[in-house]
Amino acid sequence: MIHSHGTRDREPVRIALTGANGGYGRTLLAQLRRTPELVPAALVEPDADGMRRTLAELGLDDTTVVTDGAAVDWRGVDVLVEATGQVAVGTGYAESALDNGVHVVMVSKEVDTVAGVALAAKAEVAGLRYLPGDGDQPANLLRLVDWVSATGLEIVAIGKSGEYDLVFDPATGTVTQAGVSIDAPGLADLLELGPDPRSTVDRRAALVAGLKRSAAADLCEMTVVAMRTGAVPDTEGLHYPVARIAELADIYAAREDGGILGRTGVVDVFSALRLPGEASFAGGVFAVVRTGDPVTWELLRGKGHVVSRSGEYACFYWPYHAMGVETPLTIHAAVDGTGVAPRPRPSTLLAARTATALDPGTSFQVTGHHHEINGVAPVMVAPTAGIAPYYLLGGARLGRAVAAGELVRLDDLDGVAPGPLAAWAASTASSREPGV
Incomplete structure (x- = not known):
């Protein structure tokens, strides 16, 4: 057989994986059986019983920590792989990881479009890496x-x-x-x-x-x-x-x-x-x-x-x-500082344009395999002050009527998740700084 890659010889890298029992999480866990230098140290998954069944199917150690989605003991973690696909939850885990000296591999693209600029800046200040995960496009x-x-x-x-x-x-x-x-x-x-x-x-x-x-x-x-x-x-x-x-x-x-x-x-x-x-x-x-x-x-x-x-x-x-099959590349890059992804800038905004006229009180939920939101269409536009990022609509509701064909604005919304909103505000503030 072809010789094993040199990365196999490194000291173990301890990984926290959120959304661990999802499709992406399973593909990564399956691959970790072939990369013994990458160790699943904390698996964050609300369905603990389902997580244990998956571990048994994969023949992985069932003593690996399975949390219920609450706090993670970051002292035993080197890299977070964030794969919840949920903006509020994912932003919270990524911020907590960076606060505790842990690199972040971001698989949740939804999080990245809202909080990525702020998270990358936070990582840079801390001397850490914030990278999109190999295996996703x-x-x-x-x-x-x-x-x-x-x-x-x-x-x-x-x-x-x-x-x-x-x-x-x-x-x-x-x-x-x-x-x-x-x-x-x-x-x-x-x-x-x-x-x-x-x-x-x-x-x-x-x-x-x-x-x-x-x-x-x-x-x-x-x-x-x-x-x-x-x-x-x-x-x-x-x-x-x-x-x-x-x-x-x-x-x-x-x-x-x-x-x-x-x-x-x-x-x-x-x-x-x-x-x-x-x-x-x-x-x-x-x-x-x-x-x-x-x-x-x-x-x-x-x-x-x-x-x-x-x-x-x-x-x-x-x-x-190849989803999680490729993600070990990014985990190694995070630890070694060899990632190719440049720091994100707020140059393009994923926004929400109303498909029809929407009444006050209209609530928005992110649903389905493709995480879409009823009543609005996703559009990529130049950033304009006050326009709401598409995924900030999830869990929020309209405080006033919005005509058909309009971009939803932040001041149209009530009940926006505070964590992602603060990260977005920090992102837009950084874009106004000299040299940014």
Whole structure:
């Protein structure tokens, strides 16, 4: 077998994992069986019985501390992996960890879009690390951007695919996404991009309009990336083109070059279209760049790289995000100080735009697999004083009426969770400081 990695030789790193019995938590715990230098010291999970069953299934030591979600004894912890997905709870655990000299690996992207700027600043002052977790798309994309940027290539667009591919079966004329199928026989005539990419993308989108392709989680993840790269959305709800992998360099080109982009340096999400049996993009990440020497890129095209038909754009991509399987990379980086993620800045705001007129007293709850909020749509906008971050709405209610199509403001809300609100206020205050 290939020799074991050198990181196996280090002193044990003790980990606290919140949301430990969730899908992400389980994948990390399963991986920790193969990384003996990383030790689960505290597992924070309200369902203690379920947590113990999971530990038994994984063959892990059932004496590992299982808390009920209350206080953690940070004296026995080196790194917190925060994976609750709950803004108030996650912010509280991250702040407590930093207060006690513990590095933070942030998996809860919802927390990061609200409190990330303040948490990163707090970590920096304390000489600690605050990093997004490898295995989820934000950290993976930041690694890809770092690699591409180091080569000197000009980045035009970065992003990821939606979590679930669109799988078109020509034999039945149906397209399936996450177990939901609709009839879309017209896609058979649109499998090639054709001479007018924008028209093809629009026609594909119309045929799959019966499927829900956008998700708050996608915009949340891209906000995490935008805050660390300076990338911006080309449109506040993102484009979500229905695209095959080989087309990405043509689609994410400037409009004057036949693509969909009104500007460059953008962040976006696409819906991956494939046939049954074709490899999935697996919720992976991509970077579209401008090419240079034509001879170089024709050589690379011949080797199977995704290069636009004009030869002016190319796409690099990593077709995976393996959840907790990859997170040991970030845990090591936190302890060693080798993380690639730059400090987040409040350059882009994930906000809430009302889908309909909402009355006073309307309550908001974050629900479902993608952590969405009824009555509002997530949008990525330039930060403006007074606009509420999307996930601060969770658990709050409207104190006054808000018209359809408006951005929800902080002073529209009652009952906002105080911890995340204070972290957000600190974030906005830091952005007004000289040099920030």
